[in-house]
Amino acid sequence: MGGFFGVASKENCVMDVYFGTDYHSHLGTNTGGMVVWNGNSFTRAIHNIKNTQFRAKFEPELTKLSGNLGIGCISDTEPQPLTVRSRLGQYAISTVGIINNLYDIVNMAFANQHVHFLETNKGAIYPTELVSVIIDLENSFKDGLLKAQELIEGSCSILLLTPQGIYASRDKLGRTPLIVGEKEGSYCVSFESSTFNNLGYKFKYELGPGEIILLTPEGIEKIAPPRDKMKICAFLWIYYGYPSSTYEGMNVEVVRYKNGAAMARKDNVDIDIVAGIPDSGIGHAIGYSNESKIPYGRPFIKYTPTWARSFMPQDQQIRNLVARMKLMPIPDLITDKRLLFCDDSIVRGTQLRETVDLLYQCNAREVHIRSACPPLVFGCKYLNFSTSRSELDLVARQAIIELEGEEPESYEAYCDPANDKYNEMVNCIRKILNFSTLKYQNLPDMLDAIGIGEDKICTYCWNGKE
Ligand code: SF4
Incomplete structure (x- = not known):
């Protein structure tokens, strides 16, 4: 970027x-x-x-x-x-x-x-x-x-x-x-x-x-x-925009609260703590916690004194190492607990899988993941994100290829939560990444949280529509 x-x-x-x-x-x-x-x-x-x-x-x-x-x-x-x-x-x-x-x-x-x-x-x-x-x-x-x-x-x-x-x-x-x-x-x-x-x-x-x-x-x-x-990028509000910024009259942090609240209204899982994957998952998780009345907690803390930058090196192995070293678990808040984490999105999922494995190593009973946006099925061609967002790296694409045996002619069914193929894909991602449950925010609720009118917002990476 x-x-x-x-x-x-x-x-x-x-x-x-x-x-x-x-x-x-x-x-x-x-x-x-x-x-x-x-x-x-x-x-x-x-x-x-x-x-x-x-x-x-x-x-x-x-x-x-x-x-x-x-x-x-x-x-x-x-x-x-x-x-x-x-x-x-x-x-x-x-x-x-x-x-x-x-x-x-x-x-x-x-x-x-x-x-x-x-x-x-x-x-x-x-x-x-x-x-x-x-x-x-x-x-x-x-x-x-x-x-x-x-x-x-x-x-x-x-x-x-x-x-x-x-x-x-x-x-x-x-x-x-x-x-x-x-x-x-x-x-x-x-x-x-x-x-x-x-x-x-x-x-x-x-x-x-x-x-x-x-x-x-x-x-x-x-x-x-x-x-x-x-066609302003929806990801500004969901992921990379700074929480104290306001675009088109809509503050990033406020949108994240609304988005998390909308996810909570459609959820029904029994959990002990709601938490956010730092940094941008936190706003969505606060919204989820406030709406569900389930306490917000920090089962791990980001070590910021020497790892202050929120973007990470281009090399994936170093990125994963940095991501792991940055997060310090608090076993007292994890052991035998049913945890729900909100993350801004799931791109490759490798870092999230490592985080979840760390939580299981600390004896978490269950780890439920909620993505603040729908599955990323298409790579962005409008902004200069790092190479890790190339399409075949996306965990949703990996799941689709695993289910189909090859790339399908159309991805439409996988972008539609009412279609069985969508649910099969989400379940496959859940298994690949070892989550207890996995749910994604749906597109209409996310656009509603942004609140500037869906015709003004780019949603290409979720539905492939130009
Ligand atoms: S494709 Fe996705 S990341 Fe790229 S501009 Fe559109 S919404 Fe933003």
């Missing part, structure tokens, strides 16, 4: 960009970057943040950075923001999303124009560089940003910092959010609105799908209007 943050201020904005970008650290693991315009030139800092927190890496840079316009990002795709000198002028650019037709666009650019791309990425082309080339081939930043929206298949939200201000362009279907905050003398634009409170900003404006604005220290200039159709 990735996230970004920008500030246009009448004052030096470096500290706001620093903290605002840091507050996007849960969205990526690879690199962090900051660029500030000091009135004459850009100053840029880029660091690998795989093993060190963003703030620790960037704190020594702060004395070198000064200016009233700045952007920062956390990125899994490439070192960014890029700084560019083009015929449109100097600018810095950062993107969030995925370009599925990257080489089609590259070939189109080669066919029509005299352009080149750097080969600093083992021969591959960085998406943000491609976006900058698309923009440079047009006659204005506005036309360039609109052209990028038109050409890119996948999703792409963009922050483009110029000496005049920050262009913010939300992905054409609004898969990811882009929100403006305001305080005296400053405006910010952020993926996560959770950045606002501690930096003194108040909510000002949320960009619509495909909308483009120019943010200056004086205010917001509308450059291109929002489009009609929106």
Whole structure:
């Protein structure tokens, strides 16, 4: 994934960009970057943040950075923001999303124009560089940003910092959010609105799908209007959005409470404790506990002093090891207990299986799992999640192949809770992962908890509908 943050201020904005970008650290693991315009030139800092927190890496840079316009990002795709000198002028650019037709666009650019791309990425082309080339081939930043929206298949939200201000362009279907905050003398634009409170900003404006604005220290200039159709990612609320963020008027934590409560209303299992798999399972579990009146507990605690990052390394074996080392069981709350855990989702299920095995080793009597969203049957093709979400890795796909002996022609029956095949798949997943019982949230109740109207929400990874 990735996230970004920008500030246009009448004052030096470096500290706001620093903290605002840091507050996007849960969205990526690879690199962090900051660029500030000091009135004459850009100053840029880029660091690998795989093993060190963003703030620790960037704190020594702060004395070198000064200016009233700045952007920062956390990125899994490439070192960014890029700084560019083009015929449109100097600018810095950062993107969030995925370009599925990257080489089609590259070939189109080669066919029509005299352009080149750097080969600093083992021969591959960085998406943000491609976006900058698309923009440079047009006659204005506005036309360039609109052209990028038109050409890119996948999703792409963009922050483009110029000496005049920050262009913010939300992905054409609004898969990811882009929100403006305001305080005296400053405006910010952020993926996560959770950045606002501690930096003194108040909510000002949320960009619509495909909308483009120019943010200056004086205010917001509308450059291109929002489009009609929106498909914002439902997983923002269910899994990766920060609990204190609000998108489309719906706070993440509140949605998780509602979602957990809806699961509890349709459940009838005898248990002693409700618990959440940290971090995003916790909100759903609190909602479940409040609704069911069954006490919430913490049968294990996440060890945060040295394992603070919520995303984990790309290598699956290391991810599993880190996940195991992070969780410390409390045998007094586990031995002979019937436990119910809410998790945000079940992707491969390997970490969850290890956690459940650990609970059985601590003599749990029963371990019931409730997934806060329906079975993941399709891999996401609109956002840049880690490779572990490729379709055949999904435990639902593994169960389907086990049941069918091969990949079926259609997955429709497995997406329908009223169909026997769905129930066979869920039971097969339960056996693979060694749970006492397993239930998934259904799609209508999940969409109801998000509450912005189902036609505005992307549900592709649950039903394969574009
Ligand atoms: S496919 Fe799933 S993860 Fe991807 S944008 Fe849609 S809802 Fe989000």
